[in-house]
Amino acid sequence: MKKVIVIGNGMVGYKFCEKLAAHPDFEAFQVVVFGEEPRPAYDRVHLSEYFSDKTADQLLLAGRDWYASKGIALHTSELVTAIDLEAKTVTTHKQAVYEYDNLILATGSAPFVPPIKGADKKGVFVYRTIEDLDAMKAYAAKLKSGAKAAVLGGGLLGLEAANAAKELGLEAHVIEFAPRLMPRQLDDAASAILQAKIESLGIGIHLSKATQQIAGDEAIERMEFADDTHLDVDMLIISAGIRPRDELARACGIQVGPRGGIVVNEKMQTSDSHVYAIGEVALYNDGIYGLVAPGYEMADVAVHQLTDGSKSMAASIDMSTQLKLIGTEVASFGDPFIENEEVAAITYVNKRNGIYKRINVARDGSRLYGGILVGDSSDYNSLFQIYYNAMKLPLNPEDLILGSRGGDSNILGSVLDLPDTAQICSCESVSKGSICKSIEEGTCSDLKDVIKCTKATTGCGGCKPMVVDLVNETLKALGKEVKDTVCEHFKYNRQELYDLIKIKLIKTFEEALARLGSGCGCEICKPVIASIFSSVYMDTANKQPVIQDSNDRFLANIQRNGTYSVVPRVAGGEISPEKLIVLGEVAKKYNLYTKITGGQRIDLFGARLHELPLIWKELIDAGFESGHAYGKSLRTVKSCVGSTWCRYGMHESVSFAIEIENRYRGLRSPHKLKGGVSGCIRECAEARGKDFGLIAVDGGWNLYVCGNGGATPKHAILLAEQLDDATCIKYLDRFLMFYIRTSGPLVRTAPWLEKLDGGIEYLKQVVIEDSLGIAEELETEMQGLVNKYECEWKQAIEDPKLASRFKHFVNSDDVDDTVEFVSLRDQKMPRPW
Amino acid sequence: MEELLNNYTSVFPDTATSWVRVGHTSDFPENGGACVKHGKLQIAVFNFSLTSKWYACQNLCPHKLEMVLSRGMTGDTDGIPKVACPLHKKTFSLEDGSNLNGESYQIATYPVKIQDNMVYIGFSDK
Numbered sequence A: 001m002k003k004v005i006v007i008g009n010g011m012v013g014y015k016f017c018e019k020l021a022a023h024p025d026f027e028a029f030q031v032v033v034f035g036e037e038p039r040p041a042y043d044r045v046h047l048s049e050y051f052s053d054k055t056a057d058q059l060l061l062a063g064r065d066w067y068a069s070k071g072i073a074l075h076t077s078e079l080v081t082a083i084d085l086e087a088k089t090v091t092t093h094k095q096a097v098y099e100y101d102n103l104i105l106a107t108g109s110a111p112f113v114p115p116i117k118g119a120d121k122k123g124v125f126v127y128r129t130i131e132d133l134d135a136m137k138a139y140a141a142k143l144k145s146g147a148k149a150a151v152l153g154g155g156l157l158g159l160e161a162a163n164a165a166k167e168l169g170l171e172a173h174v175i176e177f178a179p180r181l182m183p184r185q186l187d188d189a190a191s192a193i194l195q196a197k198i199e200s201l202g203i204g205i206h207l208s209k210a211t212q213q214i215a216g217d218e219a220i221e222r223m224e225f226a227d228d229t230h231l232d233v234d235m236l237i238i239s240a241g242i243r244p245r246d247e248l249a250r251a252c253g254i255q256v257g258p259r260g261g262i263v264v265n266e267k268m269q270t271s272d273s274h275v276y277a278i279g280e281v282a283l284y285n286d287g288i289y290g291l292v293a294p295g296y297e298m299a300d301v302a303v304h305q306l307t308d309g310s311k312s313m314a315a316s317i318d319m320s321t322q323l324k325l326i327g328t329e330v331a332s333f334g335d336p337f338i339e340n341e342e343v344a345a346i347t348y349v350n351k352r353n354g355i356y357k358r359i360n361v362a363r364d365g366s367r368l369y370g371g372i373l374v375g376d377s378s379d380y381n382s383l384f385q386i387y388y389n390a391m392k393l394p395l396n397p398e399d400l401i402l403g404s405r406g407g408d409s410n411i412l413g414s415v416l417d418l419p420d421t422a423q424i425c426s427c428e429s430v431s432k433g434s435i436c437k438s439i440e441e442g443t444c445s446d447l448k449d450v451i452k453c454t455k456a457t458t459g460c461g462g463c464k465p466m467v468v469d470l471v472n473e474t475l476k477a478l479g480k481e482v483k484d485t486v487c488e489h490f491k492y493n494r495q496e497l498y499d500l501i502k503i504k505l506i507k508t509f510e511e512a513l514a515r516l517g518s519g520c521g522c523e524i525c526k527p528v529i530a531s532i533f534s535s536v537y538m539d540t541a542n543k544q545p546v547i548q549d550s551n552d553r554f555l556a557n558i559q560r561n562g563t564y565s566v567v568p569r570v571a572g573g574e575i576s577p578e579k580l581i582v583l584g585e586v587a588k589k590y591n592l593y594t595k596i597t598g599g600q601r602i603d604l605f606g607a608r609l610h611e612l613p614l615i616w617k618e619l620i621d622a623g624f625e626s627g628h629a630y631g632k633s634l635r636t637v638k639s640c641v642g643s644t645w646c647r648y649g650m651h652e653s654v655s656f657a658i659e660i661e662n663r664y665r666g667l668r669s670p671h672k673l674k675g676g677v678s679g680c681i682r683e684c685a686e687a688r689g690k691d692f693g694l695i696a697v698d699g700g701w702n703l704y705v706c707g708n709g710g711a712t713p714k715h716a717i718l719l720a721e722q723l724d725d726a727t728c729i730k731y732l733d734r735f736l737m738f739y740i741r742t743s744g745p746l747v748r749t750a751p752w753l754e755k756l757d758g759g760i761e762y763l764k765q766v767v768i769e770d771s772l773g774i775a776e777e778l779e780t781e782m783q784g785l786v787n788k789y790e791c792e793w794k795q796a797i798e799d800p801k802l803a804s805r806f807k808h809f810v811n812s813d814d815v816d817d818t819v820e821f822v823s824l825r826d827q828k829m830p831r832p833w
Numbered sequence B: 001m002e003e004l005l006n007n008y009t010s011v012f013p014d015t016a017t018s019w020v021r022v023g024h025t026s027d028f029p030e031n032g033g034a035c036v037k038h039g040k041l042q043i044a045v046f047n048f049s050l051t052s053k054w055y056a057c058q059n060l061c062p063h064k065l066e067m068v069l070s071r072g073m074t075g076d077t078d079g080i081p082k083v084a085c086p087l088h089k090k091t092f093s094l095e096d097g098s099n100l101n102g103e104s105y106q107i108a109t110y111p112v113k114i115q116d117n118m119v120y121i122g123f124s125d126k
């Protein structure tokens, strides 16, 4: 048995273990791992998610049981303090001595703390480990509200740390010595766009600031700069670069670089041939690479060197990065700055949308050297491939960032044109060849298989769109049909299911499974089919509660602590004082948190399951009905006050909004539907931000369709002009029914239109000119649904059998005693996670 | 809340020391779930009427430690019966409690017995 000791159980040290354990020769090795940190290696790249939605356990790359199952001895909380190269042993702080045949140094790096006076004060932190984050969290919790945190360093990590500070509820500031943000990845123009974006998120940016001293009594109170300015802060996070942890190597005489880092050759061997160094501690080709992908590659090389000797490190290491930054996209690849006699930069700047794109292209158009993307990095994967594989550029290289203005074809042409060696997933170094081969050779038959057997997409996930394309295109090339089937239980897409259910008059989920599908169904197909039943038969969610999405099953939105919210319909946003009082009284009686929603109505939060029927009984008695805030269904039709009161109003927008909302209330659809009606072109109802919007103009209404706010905002597009009320409703009936029939599940009207062959012109033909000859059918169908409307909450409380589902325990009348609320500005909120 | 998790450990038909009656079969929706109380434990019980099988597991979702799993949607994947948490749709095998999204946390499962239309859950407490 060959004894291998790994010092450092960080991301790269773990990857070494994973790769060695997967190697056919693994049996010949006995592996011992030492980690200074108290827990096994975790995902440092996603460390910031520890502040939002991940626990320490979820960040683990593998649990202790994994090491045990592989026979790897893992010693956490144990620091190696010395190496004896002669005796081939290491000594730990517990004075234990272990022998090795081969030693792997994966000690990573430590944050660099510049020698600034006062850097040792309380309230000054670094950002590298879970313990660092715990300490920050505890400190921030003790600060008064409105406290300020600064981050020293405006690089990649600094910006991430600033966002974390913001998530801790602090006012965040970034202090950078250089005149721009992310100086290693961005040029001035890109930095300016990014700065504007980050400032708009409420984070202060201070460039060209040399910090002279950190002032304060015991704890930090103020940062003083060389230009005699200062910033009052209560906390500081230092993110000024990294220093390789080469102290062990240095002490035992292994060669280190003049500015630190353990010198390695292309085999990852140090100056002692039995000792290897990998990850952020390794100095390879005069460089330290502070990214995880090169570290993983080094781990792979070291494994191969210890076994079959078949692999060594490439001469140049790619430092392209794509960031998961605070609500904005940033990427840089290749040489982002190069510009000379041979290379020219092409840039696109859009200050209105905060977009900057730069590509550095050979003047003779022969190849792409690098570039920068801010605000929109959707083309990153394609550009990176073109650069990395030195692929041919289009005739007009500017098309690479502007899009060929004829259509929306992919700038790469087909993904299958990439060379087999093109690296698609750089975290796991998976090439195009290995993805395609896994399918061609029959090892894998779909995306799920490919991910499982190649591990592509399991790192940062940035390559997912490209992997999906590759899998689909390869399947197509093999003559296999690629279907957008709903899930493993139904081999049909939504439109086919809709037609089949309608033609075969299928009425229950069990029947659908028996006649069209297989298995027991799942959380994907059940809601799709439930939605189709309601669109075809106007079934309410009471008919088959267990196949509804979890919110529809209980006719309410579930909250973070398992309680629910109550949102009665307030059509068009118009509400009488009497009804307002009822809402207030009910909220008081059941101690509910109340808030005005973005949809012009009132949300009552924090109701327990068994209270829902009681609350709704009181509301329904007072004349309210369900607002369907929980369903993929019509939500609200927002109105502005219109011609009844407004001095500019051209038509009665409130009356029309109420009429439309009442017409389509309860209508279920592939995704939610929202409408708006504005009384004039000032557009106070934001009708063009909705799935359908009406704007009053001289001579009638202009009808806009397929807009939305949300994650990908889209303005609605003009469908028809100067319509009277009746024509408006006729067109709306046709449009909505056509969408309901033909859209994919959870596809809102805007992306549906984008995929519709022929786009808005085709939609106009169908809706206005009736080119398919189905207009009358669509109208009749819609009128049928409108006639069948019933308030599902009224149904639910009137039928005791239906009401029986609103009970926490089947066998007890107790309430769930684990639900806790805390107080918030005179109201309540769930105890935070 | 973390300590809540420690209350739940899987029980298997052969390690069950007591079988507790928790209700009539009709108390549990077909192809859906409901929650029962046993001492300080909350147990989610699922009635897979399509396959005539019953399953039980902790009601506590290990993701954010909320008592919600009984309200999740049931189904199967590659033949493994599962439940999807209503909060973030993490899915768990009802056969062995493992997480089916490849994450490390899992849930405890309990054996279910049906006798004369009554539902019994197996526990191994004292």
Ligand code: SRM
Residues within 6 Å of the ligand: A557, A558, A559, A565, A567, A595, A596, A597, A598, A599, A600, A601, A602, A603, A629, A635, A636, A672, A674, A689, A690, A707, A708, A709, A710, A711, A712, A748
């Ligand atoms: C309550 C409310 C926020 C508020 O306090 O104002 C809200 C709350 C939620 N929204 Fe919203 N949205 C609310 C107005 C909006 C708006 C504004 C508007 O309608 O004018 C938008 C952007 C406009 C739009 O939809 O085009 C909006 C865009 C979303 C989206 C993104 C949709 C998209 O297409 O990108 C989601 C996620 C989804 O539906 O998949 C979402 C999902 C949610 C969910 C349902 C998330 C969930 O599943 O739990 C939230 C439920 C809260 C609850 O427990 O009640 N909410 N949501 C608003 C309720 C309006 C109402 O009266 O019904």
Ligand SMILES: Cc1cc2nc3c(=O)[nH]c(=O)nc-3n(C[C@H](O)[C@H](O)[C@H](O)COP(=O)(O)OP(=O)(O)OC[C@H]3O[C@@H](n4cnc5c(N)ncnc54)[C@H](O)[C@@H]3O)c2cc1C
Residues within 6 Å of the ligand: A007, A008, A009, A010, A011, A012, A013, A014, A034, A035, A036, A037, A044, A045, A046, A047, A048, A078, A079, A080, A081, A106, A107, A108, A109, A127, A128, A129, A157, A160, A245, A248, A278, A279, A280, A281, A289, A290, A291, A292, A293, A295, A324
């Ligand atoms: C907040 C944050 C965000 C990041 N984001 C990205 C990103 O988006 N993309 C990207 O590519 N990279 C990112 N990185 C960088 C990435 O995390 C590192 O490149 C990677 O972790 C390096 O792995 P490593 O194993 O070399 O070092 P580490 O993960 O630091 O592991 C080294 C381990 O060795 C231990 N150790 C050191 N000396 C000893 C000793 N003598 N005895 C025992 N144990 C010892 C240390 O305690 C540590 O646990 C980020 C880093 C941070 C901190």
Ligand code: SF4
Residues within 6 Å of the ligand: none
């Ligand atoms: S934007 Fe909507 S979904 Fe997001 S937190 Fe606010 S209410 Fe919830």
Ligand code: FES
Residues within 6 Å of the ligand: B061, B062, B063, B064, B065, B066, B085, B086, B087, B088, B089, B090
């Ligand atoms: S709480 Fe269950 S999945 Fe998040």
